[in-house]
Amino acid sequence: MKNLLFLFQYILKPRTVGAIMPSSSFLAEKMLDDINFRTANTIVEYGPGTGVFTEKLLEKKMDKTKIILIEKNQDFYNHLKKKYRDKRNVFIINGSAENIVKYLEEMGIAQVDYVISGLPFASLPINVSNMILFNTKRVLSDSGKFVTFQYTQRKMKFINTYFKNMKIKREYRNLPPAYVLSCYN
Numbered sequence: 001m002k003n004l005l006f007l008f009q010y011i012l013k014p015r016t017v018g019a020i021m022p023s024s025s026f027l028a029e030k031m032l033d034d035i036n037f038r039t040a041n042t043i044v045e046y047g048p049g050t051g052v053f054t055e056k057l058l059e060k061k062m063d064k065t066k067i068i069l070i071e072k073n074q075d076f077y078n079h080l081k082k083k084y085r086d087k088r089n090v091f092i093i094n095g096s097a098e099n100i101v102k103y104l105e106e107m108g109i110a111q112v113d114y115v116i117s118g119l120p121f122a123s124l125p126i127n128v129s130n131m132i133l134f135n136t137k138r139v140l141s142d143s144g145k146f147v148t149f150q151y152t153q154r155k156m157k158f159i160n161t162y163f164k165n166m167k168i169k170r171e172y173r174n175l176p177p178a179y180v181l182s183c184y185n
Helices: 002-012 025-031 052-060 074-084 097-107 126-139 156-160
Strands: 042-046 066-071 090-094 112-117 140-150 165-171 178-184
Touching: 025 052, 025 140, 025 165, 025 178, 042 052, 042 097, 052 066, 052 074, 066 074, 066 097, 074 090, 097 112, 097 126, 112 126, 126 140, 156 165, 156 178
Parallel strands: 042 066, 042 112, 066 090, 112 140
Antiparallel strands: 140 178, 165 178
16 A cells, blocks of 8 residues: 555655655664654654654654654645554654745654655755755754665765765665665764
8 A cells, every 4th residue: 555655656746755665664673773763752754655764763662752754745745644643652744844944843853863765866956955054054963963865876876965974774675675874964
């Protein structure tokens, strides 16, 4: 069901979905490698799609940790609302990641510990990518991390302009294989 939803959304909106299948559980695990779940108070996920990374976040998070999902695609948003409606400390926003500052202000949250991103920076308009990265840097705590993945190395230098440090890992057990970027200052 979720694979069909994902494929259908890719066909309709390839620039915003970015892949024909959801990420693998192997990629999800690698995306969460650098998260300290014992100390994380707030984790934001951009573009959760059908919830592959979200599932892993919910398995590992502490009870007190807030998970904020920001999904622009209406069909994915509806899927997530239905799937996680009974989960404690999970907040789902139908909107764009570039508005993260506004969403956090509305929730009374000053900073977050981690931002996990499934957004396809390679296909997003440059002005949108700039706003997302600029505002992500603004909301991260001093020790916070931005973790994203990309299928090519094309956008690594661009992302590195916002974050001084970047740890890169490769996950071959994903279709297609992906680079995981753990970014911090």
